Amino acid sequence: MSAASDLSVALRDFSANVRAEDRSLILRLSGNADMAAKDSLDSLLPRVHAEAQRISATEVQVDFRNLEFMNSSCFKSFVTWISEIGDLERSKEYKIRLLSNPEMHWQRRSLHALRCFAVDLISVES
């Protein structure tokens, strides 16, 4: 069992941390999510998923606003996570809100693709 405060990654070029707010989790990403971040993200997202279920979260916000770039391997980590939420019983599902930065142009297409992948679960805000 993990608390939100234990959910963090700090690499040279990428970092992530999670905080809880009522029945929501806020996952904040920053830096460059390339191959060097892949293993950390692969390890982090299942733990975020487990924590969201533990606290019966209604929503997880993922803050991309300071994320410079995300490669397809890290993108896949999100796809897997979203797929696992979709596999939950309806009563245990939670929503994901993606916070984007309009100045990071790649985010518009990438986050739109994620939203289309699970339109009932995901919203995008800029």
Add this chain to the structure above:
Amino acid sequence: MMTETPTAFELTFQPNVELISTVRRFLSDFYERMIEDHDTVSRIALATHELLENAVKYASDGATFLSVTFEPGATSSTVSIRLMNRANAEHIAAVATIFEEMSLHDDPFGHYQIAMARSAKRKVGSGLGLVRVRAEGEMTMSHTIEDDRVTILAQTTVTARRRS
């Protein structure tokens, strides 16, 4: 302003994880001075990054040739990203399979969504890199194979804005 001068950027190197992001950032800075549309520059950067990562994963001798060219035209300009590396037979077959699949899907975004659903259950690799370049990068993709040399070409058209 968009430059009216053809430009070409060529690099032969042995990419690693850190160098790929370095090249992506350099290309972004470079082309932001050539092309005023930042969204286009972002697409070029994304495509270059994904193609280079593909090469890092699969190049049999590590060496990779990257070329990015910008050819301005009267009404539109063309950006071409070309990646060439040697690869083993297994990777060559995998690349051919991806291109065959892309040829069967006229809608790049629809194909991307299919690839994402498949990727969600994969334990190794994402299978998304080239599909993402086509869909998110809005690139026309082609490839050639000569012996063990794989060349991938990604191209996009940019609407020209003439200097006033």
